Amino acid sequence: MITRIRTSTIEEYQKQINVITDYIINHLSEPIDLAKLAEMSHFSPFHFHRITRAFMGEPIGSYIVRTRLENAAKLLRYTDLSVSEIAYKVGYDVPTSLSKAFRLQYGISPMEYRTNKNSIIMKEEKEEMQLKIKGPKMMDIPSKNTIYISLSGEYATLDFGGAWQRLWQLVKEQKLFSAGMEHIAIYHDDPKITESSKLRTDICLVIKKEAKPQGDIGVKEIKGGKFAMFLYQGSYTDLEAVYDTIYAKLLPENNLRLRDYPCFEKYINHPDRTVPEKLKTEIYVPVE
Numbered sequence: 001m002i003t004r005i006r007t008s009t010i011e012e013y014q015k016q017i018n019v020i021t022d023y024i025i026n027h028l029s030e031p032i033d034l035a036k037l038a039e040m041s042h043f044s045p046f047h048f049h050r051i052t053r054a055f056m057g058e059p060i061g062s063y064i065v066r067t068r069l070e071n072a073a074k075l076l077r078y079t080d081l082s083v084s085e086i087a088y089k090v091g092y093d094v095p096t097s098l099s100k101a102f103r104l105q106y107g108i109s110p111m112e113y114r115t116n117k118n119s120i121i122m123k124e125e126k127e128e129m130q131l132k133i134k135g136p137k138m139m140d141i142p143s144k145n146t147i148y149i150s151l152s153g154e155y156a157t158l159d160f161g162g163a164w165q166r167l168w169q170l171v172k173e174q175k176l177f178s179a180g181m182e183h184i185a186i187y188h189d190d191p192k193i194t195e196s197s198k199l200r201t202d203i204c205l206v207i208k209k210e211a212k213p214q215g216d217i218g219v220k221e222i223k224g225g226k227f228a229m230f231l232y233q234g235s236y237t238d239l240e241a242v243y244d245t246i247y248a249k250l251l252p253e254n255n256l257r258l259r260d261y262p263c264f265e266k267y268i269n270h271p272d273r274t275v276p277e278k279l280k281t282e283i284y285v286p287v288e
Helices: 002-026 034-041 048-056 060-078 083-089 095-106 110-115 160-174 236-253
Strands: 132-141 144-152 183-187 200-206 217-222 225-233 264-267 280-286
Touching: 002 034, 002 048, 002 060, 002 236, 034 048, 034 060, 048 060, 048 236, 060 083, 060 095, 060 110, 083 095, 083 110, 095 110, 132 236, 132 280, 144 160, 160 200, 160 217, 200 217, 225 236, 236 280
Parallel strands: none
Antiparallel strands: 132 225, 144 200, 144 217, 183 200, 183 264, 225 280, 264 280
């Protein structure tokens, strides 16, 4: 019985992905609205981009560009259509836009590819990563009160350590210390979708006592509810691949449906005192 449930859930996810990809393929010559695709998919708005990236193996925007260019390559190689005609056929307003994108993707211009019949533009597939992920562990999490600092910018460049130092200074000043305090980060945007300068991250410290906002340090609640918790051990640099594995494999295999609330991460050990391969991160995914 469990096997049937898991299979049906994976098939349901894949069915919705197929609806999206079929639409893209049949509308390459038109502008493709990501908001419309999200609505068609019936996936939670909070998780649409992560689910599609996990199942497609790339961000949906990249999938659309790649599909346009692959179709352009076929038309260049196997038809007599002009570059201008091909550009309009695969959704580019002007031929120069196709040429620029084609060269960026394949390192060769459309005309060079057409005239050089020996050109091979297919990229090698990446070797699958071996990731240490345990879970899911189903948990009913109570609401968490936090003090937090909102940061903007590329995730890898943010001063997490400095933010937490300032939060701990407030803990000292307002005498907020108690047992069970947690270091949590909430990532509101997908770096493959949102401009790096506009990525939003909340650096949070879970507290048990009442705190007062001070300057850019705010007070907020992380709403409780049902979460699937995954424990990942390894470098923070591989977290993107971890999320892909969770969304494409572990959630559907366990018949878990997402609800409209962002994920958050809880950090178990200190990166300054722990080698990258020993770092432990709990990832909390909201489920129904």
